[in-house]
Amino acid sequence: MRWRHWKRDMAIGLFGMLALMAGVWLFWPKGPEKIPGVTYQAQFVDPGPMLHLAEVLSSDALQGRAAMTPGNDAARGFIRKRFEDTGVEPFLPGGWEQSFTILPRTPDASAGTGVNLIGWVPGETPGEGPVILVTAHYDHLGVRDGEIYNGADDNASGAAMLTAVAEYFDGRPPNHDILFAALDAEEIGLLGARALAFDPEVPMDRVAININFDMVGRSESGELYAAGTYHTPLLADLVSEIAKTSPATLLTGHDRPEDGVNDWTLQSDHGVFHQAGIPFLYLGVEDHPGYHQPTDDFEALTLDFYVRAADTVVNVVNAADGILPEIFAQRRAPAPPPSKTEGTPE
Ligand SMILES: [Zn+2]
Numbered sequence: 001m002r003w004r005h006w007k008r009d010m011a012i013g014l015f016g017m018l019a020l021m022a023g024v025w026l027f028w029p030k031g032p033e034k035i036p037g038v039t040y041q042a043q044f045v046d047p048g049p050m051l052h053l054a055e056v057l058s059s060d061a062l063q064g065r066a067a068m069t070p071g072n073d074a075a076r077g078f079i080r081k082r083f084e085d086t087g088v089e090p091f092l093p094g095g096w097e098q099s100f101t102i103l104p105r106t107p108d109a110s111a112g113t114g115v116n117l118i119g120w121v122p123g124e125t126p127g128e129g130p131v132i133l134v135t136a137h138y139d140h141l142g143v144r145d146g147e148i149y150n151g152a153d154d155n156a157s158g159a160a161m162l163t164a165v166a167e168y169f170d171g172r173p174p175n176h177d178i179l180f181a182a183l184d185a186e187e188i189g190l191l192g193a194r195a196l197a198f199d200p201e202v203p204m205d206r207v208a209i210n211i212n213f214d215m216v217g218r219s220e221s222g223e224l225y226a227a228g229t230y231h232t233p234l235l236a237d238l239v240s241e242i243a244k245t246s247p248a249t250l251l252t253g254h255d256r257p258e259d260g261v262n263d264w265t266l267q268s269d270h271g272v273f274h275q276a277g278i279p280f281l282y283l284g285v286e287d288h289p290g291y292h293q294p295t296d297d298f299e300a301l302t303l304d305f306y307v308r309a310a311d312t313v314v315n316v317v318n319a320a321d322g323i324l325p326e327i328f329a330q331r332r333a334p335a336p337p338p339s340k341t342e343g344t345p346e
Pocket residue numbers: 137154155186214215268
């Protein structure tokens with residue numbers, strides 16, 4: 001029965017080839033991944049997937065990710081996939097998504113739906129004790145006058161960094177629970193953050209600190225700001241300690257009333273949590289020529305700085321985790337609600 005032998009020989013041959021491939025895979029030298037533009041060797045985050053996600057989110061195909069558009073839906077799908085690949089668990093009983101109503105911006109517009117994604121990494125006592133809430137918005141300005149606003153720095157950079165930091169903590173569990181929220185509709189009034197802050201399924205009463213990433217991938221000077229220490233002086237010591245050895249230059253500022261328009265206290269999602277009396281650290285770069293311009297493209301990101309910033313924020317989250325009960329004790333009474341809610345029709 002020669003055909004049987006032929007089959008057997010074939011099987012042995014195939015097995016041998018697979019064994020060879022496995023051997024090559026196992027013993028092939030695995031040097032550090034070479035990424036053009038990045039000389040810094042990351043210690044905490046995996047830069048490849050982070051940069052890839054930032055590039056995908058800021059590609060023309062996603063049409064600027066404006067809330068309530070197909071490009072925004074697609075962006076959310078890519079972020080969710082990346083979260084799932086990292087091993088991070090969905091936080092809400094219903095899964096990853098928290099949907100909320102976006103009221104019409106003008107009398108002739110119709111209402112729509114915004115969607116946040118919320119994952120978490122459990123600490124040593126899951127469901128108990130103080131929590132770190134890490135946020136980054138993924139929406140941007142969309143298309144205006146035929147031009148795509150890709151928002152590579154604002155805030156594809158932060159959304160991708162969010163997943164990279166989540167991946168780090170999934171592999172090295174923290175002391176306290178950490179929530180990772182990719183927020184929608186920041187650009188039209190911090191609406192995703194407001195929805196998160198007022199969702200009864202999100203334990204805001206346990207949140208000790210909001211750490212918010214918004215514009216973290218583009219700095220020619222290599223400088224990353226940690227704003228919010230003015231409001232919670234305890235955090236100034238934490239930041240200055242990290243700054244001594246951080247891979248990106250870490251500065252404080254942009255959080256005092258006398259800074260005027262350069263006071264960033266209420267200028268991104270952390271503002272909502274600040275008004276709720278929660279300490280915050282906002283991580284972001286100085287405004288650059290691409291800010292809210294069609295030129296905010298992936299090609300303009302400073303990738304070496306971006307990877308350094310990601311490792312730096314891992315240090316920040318780790319340090320906050322280390323003294324979280326003390327930070328929790330810095331919570332203040334919430335500010336009175338604004339007289340008119342953003343997004344409410346006239
Ligand atoms: Zn932004």
